[in-house]
Amino acid sequence: MADSQSNARLRADAGAPTSGVIHVRTRLTADFTVISNALAQRRGSAVTVGVAAYISSLPDGSSVSIAALCEHFSEGEILISRALRELEATGYLERRRERLPSGQIRTRTYFYDIPGGDPDPDGPPAPPKPRRPRKQPAAAATTPTTAQETVHAAAQAEAPVPLADADPQAVAVLTSLRRVDPRLILSGQEAARLAPAVSQWLAAGVEAPQITEFLTARLPDRFRARPAGILAFRLRETPLPTPPPPARTDRPAVLPFQTCDGCDRAFRAPEPGRCRDCRSGNHLRAAG
DSSP states (O other): OOOOOOOOOOOOOTTSOSSSOOOOOOOOOSSOOOOOHHHHTOSSOHHHHHHHHHHHHSOTTOOOSHHHHHHHSSSOHHHHHHHHHHHHHTTSEEEEEEEOTTSOEEEEEEEOSSTTOOOOTTSSOOOOOOOOOOOOOTTSOOOOOOHHHHHHHHHHHHSOOOGGGSOHHHHHHHHTHHHHOTTOOOOHHHHHHHHHHHHHHHHTTOOHHHHHHHHHTTOOSSOSSOHHHHHHHHHHHSOOOOOOOOOOOOOOOOOOEEEOTTTOOEEEOSSSSOOHHHHHTOHHHHHO
């Protein structure tokens, strides 16, 4: 006799939840990325978390510019740029201007698994330190400078801009930032170098208070570079707003001249006929 088989469903595991997600775990040995729960479960924009996870999965040397990210994601430049600003403000992303052995200065992007954490000793090497400047002759003694000051001095020497040639309104916006955040103190050279970007925002129709709010909102608790570098990144990576269309001024249509059938006087009307005086019966004034 054949054994009887039951059609009843097997009893669920005692530890399985009765609601919510149930994870089906698979041990991955290749093509996977480890990210912290603090980043994966970050409250706020899903675009920011997605961009962070994607950058974490890329190999070193991959481009993470706004254009490159827009080619991968369906979101536009505004959302991608906002996600990068949020990652920079929270310390996950950092951009540094570093001098290459060839003497050129380029912007390098560093992405941290833990904001403000030290590099993993078993992971990739730490970011290279900027090269020290050449020694000055013995007659001109100099004081030792830090790596951050060296990069800042190199950036200033790259593109000196006279402060007198900068847009006064743009310089006024930049110098007033320290009233909102005392850390945003700029030198005259830094203000002159950032002024053209601020002038473009002003020319696009953005008011000075709006620029101030944009440059001072959601700043990190600790700056890893000069404030001018953070301001330059925000001005450079954020697309300019589309200027509003010029207001239309519909002028009233000009009526053609007509010849009055009663007094032969010229008057404006859409169709031939009599002038106003002839229609009102005031023939004496019309004839005069």
